[in-house]
Amino acid sequence: MNTIEEVLESKDIRITAMRLLIYKFLAEKEVAVTLSDIENAFEKADRTTLYRTVKTFEDKGIVHQIDDGTGITKYALCEKGCNCEIETDLHLHFHCINCNKTICLTDHKIPQIKVPDGFVSENVNLVVKGICDKCSS
Amino acid sequence: MNTIEEVLESKDIRITAMRLLIYKFLAEKEVAVTLSDIENAFEKADRTTLYRTVKTFEDKGIVHQIDDGTGITKYALCEKGCNCEIETDLHLHFHCINCNKTICLTDHKIPQIKVPDGFVSENVNLVVKGICDKCSS
DNA sequence: AATCAACTGCAATGGAAGTGCATTTTTAGC
């Protein structure tokens, strides 16, 4: 169990109050969040800072970006063992069309996809849309 | 082999000069196109008209929308047998990160995806990114 | 030909992503 500070330092991310707060916010969420979500949670902070903070997290590999088809980029913390950059490790995402939440199904790996001859696959984005467990019950 | 007019009429889309031209344009393309692509091809026509025409095609089920992760919506004609609205019929898309083209791999169906208990899957979006056949050779 | 509905074009809006620059905070060297 590492502290947030240790996580950030291990990834060469300098520690600031802002970053600790944003990390904490992301860690508390069980769903992927938009920049606006973060913005609403930190009304005192500037959007640019939040934007760049998340980008930094992404560059350093502790956050991954999700394109769930809503047209708005969402972000989620990479969990332990999430190697977003490795093709074979990609997990899939579930987007609830009722509550509009997007959830990482970390333990649901994407099956091997065959592509035609001559095509080279580098990355796979798989989003399942439907009704989530909370909305269907 | 149906004429474009027959296709449109069979889907309850009224025939106009604009629509015939746009349909023809889409049919000639082997890749998914953005609204801007269409706009460039028809400089005399207004963006709004093109936008609404494509939306109409989409509503009536002769065009499907593709979100390939570039952040820009792309469109492609549904081919014969493409029932976009039916989950099990969804095909996958390939986005070339070199030439930026997005191709429908119509005959590559998406494998059955299992979701956790309580989740109801209605739709699946699968985009493979990499290098296309033309760019890799 | 007239009427009504549908289509088209122009203008404007809104949302999100991204950038340049000045200011503040943090780090590191003395």
Next chain:
DNA sequence: GCTAAAAATGCACTTCCATTGCAGTTGATT
């Protein structure tokens, strides 16, 4: 502890795409 450099933050602004309201035009029906 103080100072200079580097990094982070905040503000203003821009751009791009998607979308809508409304007026004018075209097309279908009688």
